[in-house]
Amino acid sequence: MNNGDTEPKKTVISEVLDVLSDHAELLSLEWRYESRQAGRRLAAIGTALILGLTAFLLLQVALVYGLMVAGLNVGWSSLLLAVVYVIAGAIVWQIFGRRDVRAGRPFEATRQQLPESKEWIQKLFS
Numbered sequence: 001m002n003n004g005d006t007e008p009k010k011t012v013i014s015e016v017l018d019v020l021s022d023h024a025e026l027l028s029l030e031w032r033y034e035s036r037q038a039g040r041r042l043a044a045i046g047t048a049l050i051l052g053l054t055a056f057l058l059l060q061v062a063l064v065y066g067l068m069v070a071g072l073n074v075g076w077s078s079l080l081l082a083v084v085y086v087i088a089g090a091i092v093w094q095i096f097g098r099r100d101v102r103a104g105r106p107f108e109a110t111r112q113q114l115p116e117s118k119e120w121i122q123k124l125f126s
Contacts, residue, residue, distance in 0.1 A: 003044050014126055023110065027078050037099060044096035051089035058082035 062079035105111075 016121055018122070021111065023117060026109050026113065027107070030110055034106050040096050044092055048089045048093040048097065051085050051092065055082045055085040055089065057123065058085065
């Protein structure tokens with residue numbers, strides 16, 4: 001009595017579920033990547049902010065010492081240390097504060113695959 005009609009439906013449903021599973025896996029992978037990148041950017045921003053504030057404070061101390069006693073070693077050494085902190089902050093921001101251009105836009109693969117899969121599913125059921 002079985003005409004075999006259930007087998008093609010199982011195959012179609014199985015294929016649709018496989019496509020949806022692939023999309024979920026791709027989304028999960030991209031989510032983990034974007035989370036890590038956001039964490040790195042936040043850490044870089046925090047580090048650059050702390051180093052920048054430290055440089056500002058040291059520059060202020062250096063300016064005060066430099067103005068109070070022109071040529072005093074403490075003032076010039078504070079100024080030199082502040083410059084080192086500014087350079088370190090700029091390097092940290094340059095290395096870790098930007099998104100890798102090779103990665104493309106966030107969730108790019110999902111954006112490309114979703115319309116194709118939607119079209120494929122619509123063709124499958126029409």
